[in-house]
Amino acid sequence: MLTATGLSCVRGERCLFTELDLAVGPGEWLHVQGENGTGKTSLLRILAGLSPPAAGEIRWNGEPTRTLAEDFRKELLFLGHHGAVKEELTPFENLSLAAQLDGTALDETAALTALARFGLRGREDLAVRFLSAGQKRRVLLARLAVRKATLWILDEPFTALDVKAVDMLSGLIVEHVKNGGIAILTSHQTIPLPNGKILKVGA
Amino acid sequence: MNAVIAIIRRDLLLAMRRKSEVLTALFFFIIVVSLFPLGIGPESTLLKKIAPGILWVAALLATMLGLARLFAPDHADGTLEQMVLAPAPLGLLVTGKIIAHWISTGLPLVLLAPVLGLQFDLEADALGILVVALLLGTPLLSLIGAIGAALTLGVRGGGVLLSLLVLPLYVPALIFGAGAVEAHISGLGAGGHLSLLAALLALAVFFAPWATTAALRIALE
Numbered sequence: 001m002l003t004a005t006g007l008s009c010v011r012g013e014r015c016l017f018t019e020l021d022l023a024v025g026p027g028e029w030l031h032v033q034g035e036n037g038t039g040k041t042s043l044l045r046i047l048a049g050l051s052p053p054a055a056g057e058i059r060w061n062g063e064p065t066r067t068l069a070e071d072f073r074k075e076l077l078f079l080g081h082h083g084a085v086k087e088e089l090t091p092f093e094n095l096s097l098a099a100q101l102d103g104t105a106l107d108e109t110a111a112l113t114a115l116a117r118f119g120l121r122g123r124e125d126l127a128v129r130f131l132s133a134g135q136k137r138r139v140l141l142a143r144l145a146v147r148k149a150t151l152w153i154l155d156e157p158f159t160a161l162d163v164k165a166v167d168m169l170s171g172l173i174v175e176h177v178k179n180g181g182i183a184i185l186t187s188h189q190t191i192p193l194p195n196g197k198i199l200k201v202g203a
Numbered sequence: 204m205n206a207v208i209a210i211i212r213r214d215l216l217l218a219m220r221r222k223s224e225v226l227t228a229l230f231f232f233i234i235v236v237s238l239f240p241l242g243i244g245p246e247s248t249l250l251k252k253i254a255p256g257i258l259w260v261a262a263l264l265a266t267m268l269g270l271a272r273l274f275a276p277d278h279a280d281g282t283l284e285q286m287v288l289a290p291a292p293l294g295l296l297v298t299g300k301i302i303a304h305w306i307s308t309g310l311p312l313v314l315l316a317p318v319l320g321l322q323f324d325l326e327a328d329a330l331g332i333l334v335v336a337l338l339l340g341t342p343l344l345s346l347i348g349a350i351g352a353a354l355t356l357g358v359r360g361g362g363v364l365l366s367l368l369v370l371p372l373y374v375p376a377l378i379f380g381a382g383a384v385e386a387h388i389s390g391l392g393a394g395g396h397l398s399l400l401a402a403l404l405a406l407a408v409f410f411a412p413w414a415t416t417a418a419l420r421i422a423l424e
Contacts, residue, residue: 050284051424074290082281086213088220100209101289101296127220 001025002047002151002182007056009042016042020056022199026150029173029183031191034201040186041081041155043201047184048078048153060151074103077149079157083140087129091120091139094128098143106146114145118168133160141165144172152176154185206291207299214303217276224269225307232265232312236319247324254323255333255384262312262337263373266344269308270369271362273300273352274419287423297419298412301349309341325384332387332397339400340380346404346411347372353418375403 001023008018016039024030032040046053049065049072058065065072085094092111099106115124118138128136137160144152152173158166173183174193185191218225239257240250277283286296316337317330325333351369355361383396 048288050287070290070292073288076288078284078288080281080284082279082284084281084285086217086280086282088217089213093216097209097213098285101206101213101285101291103206103290105205 001061002058002184003062004047004058005056007043007046007058008054009039009046010054011039011042015054017201018055020201024182024184024197026180026182027177028195028197029177029185029193030197030199032184032186032199032201034186038201040201044078044153044155044184044186045080048076049073050078075150076153077144077147077151078153078155079140079143080155083136085128085136085139088127090125090127091115091131091142092124094139095142095146099146102147104148110146111142114142115139117145118142118165134162134165137161138165141169141172144169144176150181152181152183152185154183156186156188158187158189158191204295206289207295207302210286210296210299211303211306214300215307218303218307224272225311228265228268228308229311229315231268232261233315233319235261235264237322240322250323251325251388252385254320254325255381255388257323258316258320258333258337259340259377259381262316262341263344263370263377265312266308266341266348267366267369269304270348270352271355271365273304273349274356274422275352278356278422283419283423287420293419294412294416297349297353297415301345301412301415304349305342305345309345313337313341326388329384329388332393333384335397336380336383336393336400339397339404340376343376343400343404343407344373346407347376349415350411350418353415353422356419356422376400379403 003023005021007020009016020043022030032043034040042051045051047058060068060072060075089097092115095111095114096106112124115121118141120135120138120142123131123135128139131139141157157169161169170191170193177183177195236258239253243249274283277286287293289296313334317334320330320333348369351365354368355365358364379396379400383393383400386396387393
């Protein structure tokens, strides 16, 4: 259960939002909506703990995320605007090194299955810089399939994906939420997923 | 601990794939050091006297070359965000990155220095002291440099700022590092200089990762 009370965000001189409350429980997902520049990404970064809020508090299962620190980060998977994918490494290396960074060993078959699921079969040993933007994005999304985390925070996950990949990703999110997970995501598209809440930022 | 090893492995793998960056610093070091004997001429007493200083200054500048790229690529592609959000403490991961930086830039300098030192007619035992001094000094350069690289992360024209920030902090390493070899040649013994260099290194090992982590957090906000 992720709850936030009285969040405010100030970027430079501008106040993006104030007194923002939200609560997402297991089996639910939250669609953060708003126009460009209203603070969707800032909100997600604050929730993930990348930047501190100007005011307000975020609690994970009743405990402030600031004090939980590592215990909260273990439960969290954050995918931001940038790929977090190394251009010089192959998709397989990217995936397995990211898993090791998370402190979990990833066996080869699991990694290859995840990559194959996102249509990257046969490209496991090709450096990522030779892949298209959409394929790079797919490498990143393959992490969703291998990393065990309760809370997914995804910033514009559908960007640069084709119709098939959008379906696959939606399927992955539905599965995650059905298994008691929580997902928070931003997107300008309408997302055809059940059990969703909508939060409008800057409205 | 596994995460630290993963970071070191990843950064060394990246250094292998981006060979030009590592080789640029290395060739810079070789060329700068080799130009001095050519320019000054075969005057062995003078060469012997200036050798430690030149080798150290060249090592310092060679380390500076790649420093701006220590965190910048990770910052640009979002890997740094993932490092902050990884379950392992950021300080440990940063230490891993610094170790990888030293292995890919500092260690080759240490290994090359005795070969280049031959051009200056240094004796075998002086070369030995030079290697020990560099072995203690180059990790210190990586550690201090990481603080500067983190502080100037995302700043426009950060390269110049980085030099202004880091080079003054390198001065103690330069004085004691070059001083160790000079003291040995003049018969005073290098023990004192080396001990001070080791003390500086111990201090930096404790404080540099912590300062770098704080600077990185500010850069990401």
